Amino acid sequence: MELTISQLAERIGAELIDEVGAGDLVIRAARPIEAAGANDVTFLTNDKHKASLGSSGAGAVIVGGRLDGCERPQLVVENVDSALIEALNLFAPELTPVVAGIDSSAQVADGVSIGEGVSIGPGVVVAKGVEVGEKSIIGSGCKIGENSTIGANCRLDSNVVIYHNCRLGNHVIVQANSTIGSTGFGYSFIEGSHRLIPHNGGVVIEDFVDIGANCCIDRAKFGDTVVGAGTKIDNLVQVGHNVVIGKCCLIASLVGVSGSCKLGDGVVLGGQVGLADNIELGSGVMVAAKSGVINDIEAGQKVAWTPAIERREAYRIINSVMRLPELAKELKKLGKRMNDLEAAEDGKN
């Protein structure tokens, strides 16, 4: 897509401030300040970067408020983040639109309910009792197990596996090679061997959830494993059986959420965080990357470290740890001084 600066301003609902009369300049991409060239629009999401704007090659800039002393054409918007998303969508690489219909190599069981405008790609296997809502796109190589339901406007990328009795809401995205509804890690040790506890439950993925590539969401032993509406999950994340995740959470890559954990709304888990079994995190809890959580955390708390504790306290402790060899030396010196004093004292008696 090519747009003139004026057209772009109109499309993203921006006020155009164009002191140099460059409104007809063609823009082909949105790029960060340091990478933008003459045919790119850049953006100022953070005032910290205002200084670098001067040396940017960008043809125009999206700003949250008019910048004085900036000769470049400015597209003034209320919310730069939102305008940037619109601009990026305008300049997205053009791809062939997905065609509705069922590829001839897909195997769709009899009686499956397929909504209007659904696309089912090559090699897809859809089992009995499945429902797929309108306009959903099932990528090549996906498998959808018996009685699972996929809502409307979903997108399953290639080779996603959904086991039986899973329910995905609307506008759910699952990226390639992810697995939903696998049997969880639950065994009883009986007479010398680990016997699997049957997982009779399912998985519920609510509306507007995004799940990254190569993730695993296990089905529940009883009831459902739940991922709440609007929650976003990065790549290579493990969500154990019977976990209940609230709405609008963010879960970064390589996180492990053990069985039966309960997360409130808006919880943020940094990369490689691990939660022990049965942990409850209140709404708004933020866990710093790599932390290991072994106790419940109250709503709104920010925690870090293993075992995860209040974040500032964790940093205070880590700072102390960093100084520990020094402390040990001080302690040793103090011991010597004590010896000297005691010896002096003894000498007097």
Added chain:
Amino acid sequence: MELTISQLAERIGAELIDEVGAGDLVIRAARPIEAAGANDVTFLTNDKHKASLGSSGAGAVIVGGRLDGCERPQLVVENVDSALIEALNLFAPELTPVVAGIDSSAQVADGVSIGEGVSIGPGVVVAKGVEVGEKSIIGSGCKIGENSTIGANCRLDSNVVIYHNCRLGNHVIVQANSTIGSTGFGYSFIEGSHRLIPHNGGVVIEDFVDIGANCCIDRAKFGDTVVGAGTKIDNLVQVGHNVVIGKCCLIASLVGVSGSCKLGDGVVLGGQVGLADNIELGSGVMVAAKSGVINDIEAGQKVAWTPAIERREAYRIINSVMRLPELAKELKKLGKRMNDLEAAEDGKN
């Protein structure tokens, strides 16, 4: 499946104690105490939960010994864990039975040996020289490489990839999107580039091993990478080349077992544990979640932390670390008191 309480008792071999004459009540599921309703059987695996039984809505309860003062119908069994597994199997969601045979879209090389009752799903590719034992189920989209063997009663879920020269025993389960027999991470740095060391070995997965979703088990450079009988592996686990894992181990999610590690029998690795190359863990070793093991661990030890040390020692150290800022303050105070004393002493001299 629906069963009356009496029928359920008979099916799981329980003694029914039914003081209220509710034996004809219909049961449709087994659920935990807090979730169970009138048509559910619940279970008491831990006496801690006895108190909450009173307020449970469960229609009946599976117990390890008769409970006094419990009016609810009791199904008394010797082993509650085992009875629960039986009950869950009875109430498992009913799915269409897998049909034996080779799907028309599967590509099975000439001369492959396929046992009786085997099911080979859509899009499966089976290379030359493969053997599949009776009643095994090869899910859609699986690939089985040249000369690999799959025993009897195995289940490979969708999109599992088994490379060449791997040998799976009987009753092995591999969940979706897992990879077995990939080339390990072994390079020699020669004349400015990392050159791959060929991996001429294979992988041996013994009987009754379960492997979760999206796991990777690398083939050996020499000989075989081995996963011992009855070992259970969670999702997203990495097992490096030439690793030898004993029998009946439990390996939780996101664990990394580096090349050439040797694990005895019954080893338990918590989530996100990492083992350095060439580590030996004796039988029965338990490694707490998130620990990093850099030394051999003797049989029966329970270890924690990075670097992993004896568990109680680790907890003692972590407790000290938690108190470290306080210790630092005490040290500082002591220093001041020392200064005062020394000054007093100096004053005297």
Added chain:
Amino acid sequence: MELTISQLAERIGAELIDEVGAGDLVIRAARPIEAAGANDVTFLTNDKHKASLGSSGAGAVIVGGRLDGCERPQLVVENVDSALIEALNLFAPELTPVVAGIDSSAQVADGVSIGEGVSIGPGVVVAKGVEVGEKSIIGSGCKIGENSTIGANCRLDSNVVIYHNCRLGNHVIVQANSTIGSTGFGYSFIEGSHRLIPHNGGVVIEDFVDIGANCCIDRAKFGDTVVGAGTKIDNLVQVGHNVVIGKCCLIASLVGVSGSCKLGDGVVLGGQVGLADNIELGSGVMVAAKSGVINDIEAGQKVAWTPAIERREAYRIINSVMRLPELAKELKKLGKRMNDLEAAEDGKN
């Protein structure tokens, strides 16, 4: 493959020192010292293992320099690592050669450019605008998205998913179930929901890169995520959007490289390492396994721990931490001695 010791020496360019006249002995494999039998050649890559050579059953040994007092036939080479790779290649299990051509079940879009000798396996889906260079092997079940290019002599193993607009160089290997070009984890929180930032960029994988199984390499928001020539990536690794990795790096299993990190050449990341967003690691940086890097690291540094610091400093600190309970005791004792001294002092006044 079977070779006599003399033939093997010739094939790997070794000088054969054969005092016992065993040059006609047949060799069928290369194995490590402790595992080698009469028909195996073993190797001495490290003088530490010289002692164990005496008790080895190996029929011959590859050495970097003539060993005195060793009766076994010696194959003397300049570089043992290199010779071992050659020997292992000679003795690699014989597999049916891959046949060039497009499997009848593959779906290749019109106008796709397929080089000479390319093999495209069963169930592969190749979208519009793709180019595949000569002699590349696209394994069964792979998907290649629109306008992506695969160089010459590449190997994509089964079920690899390459999204649109990704560019792989020559001699690139991607193992099974890996995902390249997935959308990264970038959201703006706008009016109560996480809105995805469109990822208009792509992925560039340079020549001679190896990527393990079940890895994820996210596409860039702007520009490209880049993996530099000769870099080797283990299994289950996450590379975030806009990451730029230099040449000849080694990245072990379960590592998470967060968005926009920049790695120089020859960087080594141990298993389960995590890098925070936007970190720069200079060339030659080595990060010990399980470390969490939250600051830029200068070229050539070796770091460890979370937060990652200079390695020797980290070990010094960890050693102090190990002794911490003891230090706490000493501090307590010192406090008591101080009390006594102060009391004595007070008594005098």
